[in-house]
Amino acid sequence: MNYFLVLTLTGLAAGMIYAALALALVLVWRATRVVNFAQGAMAMATTYIALAVFQLTGNYWFGFVAALAAGFVIGAVAERGIVRWVENGPPLNAVILTLGLLLILEAVVPMIWGAQIRSFPAPFSIAAMQVGGVFIPVSPFNIFTIGVVLLVMVALLVLFRFTGLGLSMRAAAFAPEIARLLGVRVGRLLTFGWGLATVAGALAGLLVAPTLLLYPNNMDAILVYGFTAAVLGGLDSPIGALVGGLAMGLALSFIGGYLGPDLETAGALAILIAILMVRPQGLFVHAAERRV
Amino acid sequence: MSRKKGRMLEVDGLSVSYGGVAALDGVSLRIPDNSITAVLGPNGAGKSTLIRAIAGLVRPRAGTVSYGRRLLTGMSPEAIVRLGISMVPEGGGIIRELTVDENLRLAHLWRRDRADLRKALDEVMALFPPLAARRHLPANSLSGGERQMLAVGRALMSRAELLLLDEPSLGLAPRIVSLIMRTIHELRGQRGLSVLLVEQNARSALAIADEALLLSSGRTVASRRAGELAHEEELWHAYLGY
Ligand SMILES: Nc1ncnc2c1ncn2[C@@H]1O[C@H](COP(=O)(O)OP(=O)(O)O)[C@@H](O)[C@H]1O
Ligand SMILES: [Mg+2]
Numbered sequence: 001m002n003y004f005l006v007l008t009l010t011g012l013a014a015g016m017i018y019a020a021l022a023l024a025l026v027l028v029w030r031a032t033r034v035v036n037f038a039q040g041a042m043a044m045a046t047t048y049i050a051l052a053v054f055q056l057t058g059n060y061w062f063g064f065v066a067a068l069a070a071g072f073v074i075g076a077v078a079e080r081g082i083v084r085w086v087e088n089g090p091p092l093n094a095v096i097l098t099l100g101l102l103l104i105l106e107a108v109v110p111m112i113w114g115a116q117i118r119s120f121p122a123p124f125s126i127a128a129m130q131v132g133g134v135f136i137p138v139s140p141f142n143i144f145t146i147g148v149v150l151l152v153m154v155a156l157l158v159l160f161r162f163t164g165l166g167l168s169m170r171a172a173a174f175a176p177e178i179a180r181l182l183g184v185r186v187g188r189l190l191t192f193g194w195g196l197a198t199v200a201g202a203l204a205g206l207l208v209a210p211t212l213l214l215y216p217n218n219m220d221a222i223l224v225y226g227f228t229a230a231v232l233g234g235l236d237s238p239i240g241a242l243v244g245g246l247a248m249g250l251a252l253s254f255i256g257g258y259l260g261p262d263l264e265t266a267g268a269l270a271i272l273i274a275i276l277m278v279r280p281q282g283l284f285v286h287a288a289e290r291r292v
Numbered sequence: 293m294s295r296k297k298g299r300m301l302e303v304d305g306l307s308v309s310y311g312g313v314a315a316l317d318g319v320s321l322r323i324p325d326n327s328i329t330a331v332l333g334p335n336g337a338g339k340s341t342l343i344r345a346i347a348g349l350v351r352p353r354a355g356t357v358s359y360g361r362r363l364l365t366g367m368s369p370e371a372i373v374r375l376g377i378s379m380v381p382e383g384g385g386i387i388r389e390l391t392v393d394e395n396l397r398l399a400h401l402w403r404r405d406r407a408d409l410r411k412a413l414d415e416v417m418a419l420f421p422p423l424a425a426r427r428h429l430p431a432n433s434l435s436g437g438e439r440q441m442l443a444v445g446r447a448l449m450s451r452a453e454l455l456l457l458d459e460p461s462l463g464l465a466p467r468i469v470s471l472i473m474r475t476i477h478e479l480r481g482q483r484g485l486s487v488l489l490v491e492q493n494a495r496s497a498l499a500i501a502d503e504a505l506l507l508s509s510g511r512t513v514a515s516r517r518a519g520e521l522a523h524e525e526e527l528w529h530a531y532l533g534y
Contacts, residue, residue, distance in 0.1 A: 164401045171387055171398050178385045180369040181347060181378075183402035183450060 006137040007257040008250065013142035015249020016149040017207045021219075021226030022233060022241035023153070024201035029235045030173040031193030032079065032087055034094040038101035040223030042078070042198050043205030045105050046071045047214055048113050050206060051120060060123045067202045075198025079191045087190075110216045120209035145207045149242075152200060156238055169193060221265055225252065228272040299360040299376070300324050301346070301454055301486070306355035307510075308341050315341040317510040318355065323454065323503075328480050328487040330497040330518055333507035334532055339490040340382055342507070343456045346488070347379040348372045359454070374402060378452035382459050384443030388432040392423055392442055395431050399449035408451075416445035419475065437468035444475065454486045455479070461493045469493065473500050494532055498522040506531055 021039060028036045036042075046067040054063035078101065086093040124140035160166035171179040172186045172193075180186050208222055229248040233240020248268065255267035301323040308316040316338040323329045333339050344350045346357050348369040357364040364372055373379075378399075386395055396416060400409050417424040420441040426434060431442060440460055447455055457476070461469040477500040479485045491497035498504060501518035508531050514521060521528065 164397070167390075167394055167398055168401060171390065171394075174389045175385070175387045177349065177369075178381070178387055179398070181349070181373060181381065181385070182399040182446070183370050183373040184398065185370050 003257070007253045009136075009138050010142075011250040011253025012246060013138065013145055013249070014253060015229075015246035016146050017204050017245075018222065018225045018229045018248045019242045019245025020149050020152065020200050020204035020207065021222055022229035022245045023156070023238055024197040024204065025227060025230040026233070026235060026238055026241045027193055027197035027200065029230070031169070031190045031197070032083060032094075033091070034083060034087070034098065035227070035235075036078075036194075036197070037095065037098040037223070038078070038105060039098075039198070039201045040219030040226070041102045041105035041217075042071065042074055043201040043208075043222075044214070044216060044219045045109055046074065046198070046202035047120065047205035047209050047218075048109055051118065051209075051214060052113070054121060060121050063121075064123070064206060067206055068199050071198040071200075071202030072195040075201075076191045076195035078198070079194035083194070084187075084190075106216045115216055117213050117215045120214045122210035126210050141210060148203065148207070152203060153238065153242055156196075160238070221268075224265070224272070225268050228268055228275070231272065231275055299453065301377075301488070302356075302358050303342070303346065304356045304358075306342065306345055306357065307353045308338075308345050308350055309353050315510055316345065316352075319505075319507065319510070319512055320355075321505055321512075321515070323486050323488055325453075325486055326480065326484045327502045328476065328489055328500055328518075330494075330501035330504040331488065331490045331507060332492070332494050332497065332504060332521075332528060332532065333513075334492070336509075337507040337531075338510040339507055340458055341510075343379060343458050343488065343490055344381075346372075347377065347456055370402075373450055373452070376451070376453040377456065378447035378450050378454070379456040380443045380447045380458060380460060382462065384439045384460075386431045386434070386439050386442050386446070388430065390431055391428055392431055392434070393427045395442055395446050396449050399446045400451075403451065412449050412451065416448060419448070420445050437464055437471070440464060440468070440472055444472065448479070452485070454488070456488045456490075458490045459492060460489070461491060461496055469496055473497075476500060492532060494528045495522075 021043065024039050025036060028034060028039070049070045050063035050067035053066040054060055082097060082101065083094060086097055122141045124144050126139045126141045128139055129136045160170060168179065168184045169189050172184055172189045176186045204222065204226065205219060208219065212218060225248050226245070229244035230241055232247055233244030248271070251271060252264045252267060256264045303319060303321045306316055306319045307314065319342060321329065331339050331342060341350065345352050346364065348364065348367050352365060359375055359377060362375060390398070396413055397409065400412055422438050423441055423445060426438065431439070434442060444460065460472050464472070473496050476487055476489065480487060489497050489501060498518045498521060504516055504518040504521040505512060506514040506521065506528060513531060514527060
């Protein structure tokens with residue numbers, strides 16, 4: 001198969017994972033105007049929990065669900081227990097706090113589970129498929145990755161567009177004070193938003209580990225890619241996170257494929273810097289949609 | 293409509309300061325059930341501060357606010373609205389990113405009563421027909437008058453018994469001002485609402501109010517029947533500067 005097409009397909013599958021992490025960052029940003037630099041480390045921790053549950057039960061899906069549930073709890077606890085205290089302070093305080101959380105998680109996880117690199121199970125084969133004798137550079141797990149992230153995106157879209165909870169969350173994000181005057185319990189929604197975000201992050205962690213393996217800082221590069229994707233999408237928009245994630249996946253796949261895999265991280269940083277210089281408000285958000 | 297009769301809002305010796313600077317200094321007032329109280333005063337008099345303190349958005353340094361037998365001081369805005377007090381902030385506070393319909397629904401969500409939601413929406417549309425035509429458009433697209441209609445309509449969605457309105461006539465054409473004032477007056481008459489009406493437009497406010505309070509530099513300068521204050525033009529001219 002055409003090399004360009006190969007790079008495109010693998011780029012899209014990787015992009016879905018970046019989109020999931022970007023989505024986590026976007027949900028946190030929408031709720032509390034904080035960039036959660038610990039999002040990757042939280043996803044790493046929930047993936048270790050998934051591994052522990054998998055080893056205990058022998059069932060991948062028990063581990064999968066445990067990681068998502070743990071993600072919700074960790075996110076909610078982080079907001080209520082830690083971030084809540086600096087939300088009204090200078091933005092730098094919150095940034096330092098999430099960096100601190102990142103360091104703590106990357107120190108505590110190896111104390112519990114060790115620092116060695118571990119393999120992580122996948123529910124479907126990660127080997128490329130052959131259909132009718134033709135080699136297709138996409139694995140069943142890639143298809144699962146694309147499907148499950150799309151499913152989460154659609155579920156969030158339905159939540160935000162068609163439910164009272166979603167309406168309250170949007171109102172709390174756009175105009176917290178007005179929302180409170182209308183009876184919206186904004187504080188609870190922020191906690192819920194962090195929980196939901198960390199579920200999306202946990203999903204990214206589960207999707208990364210089968211191919212990139214699991215170790216205490218296995219999500220560091222993914223955080224950079226996801227953050228770039230989120231900024232590309234305007235930081236405020238779940239759809240933007242998806243488009244940004246896919247754009248990042250494609251860009252890195254082409255950089256790695258044509259220029260050499262060593263340049264991927266540098267390429268991501270170059271893209272991030274370029275966006276921040278040219279269009280810091282992101283590519284997919286109209287000025288009018290931004291909060292006052 | 294089931295209403296608990298006879299709830300009175302009582303503000304007693306309320307003081308608020310921002311970083312040590314007093315914005316409100318020992319203000320007291322009572323709003324009996326089914327009455328309109330106008331609060332007049334020049335820019336910076338502390339009118340918004342008074343209304344924000346009642347709604348729970350700012351913590352008073354001293355004094356109390358109570359409604360019926362409940363002490364509101366220290367309660368959160370989302371708890372206060374659940375007691376039947378709705379505030380319309382200065383400028384209306386509509387959420388521009390949401391549609392007209394979403395703005396309205398949002399205010400009713402906490403009641404968790406879908407049947408009543410539809411009724412409440414219909415009532416607002418009947419009260420302000422221009423909103424019905426714009427129902428599914430972004431609130432951003434409304435004219436100034438329509439925004440104020442949306443703001444007042446939204447406050448009614450929560451089935452409030454007491455409305456706190458912060459300068460609803462601000463920046464509106466005279467025709468719209470009189471429409472809004474007429475509506476407020478009718479709400480008092482037909483639905484038995486009580487209203488705290490903050491205004492710089494003294495003439496319009498006094499025309500529909502029962503009681504009036506004149507604030508200046510955070511203190512009460514005069515507290516009268518609205519009809520009496522309406523005749524003391526030199527008094528409010530001195531403070532309002534026109
Ligand atoms: N958030 C704030 N921080 C500091 N000072 C404020 C704040 N809000 C109002 N003030 C000050 O408090 C005083 C009263 O303001 P306000 O209640 O808005 O008056 P009004 O609504 O009558 O124009 C003014 O001197 C104003 O500058
Ligand atoms: Mg004011």
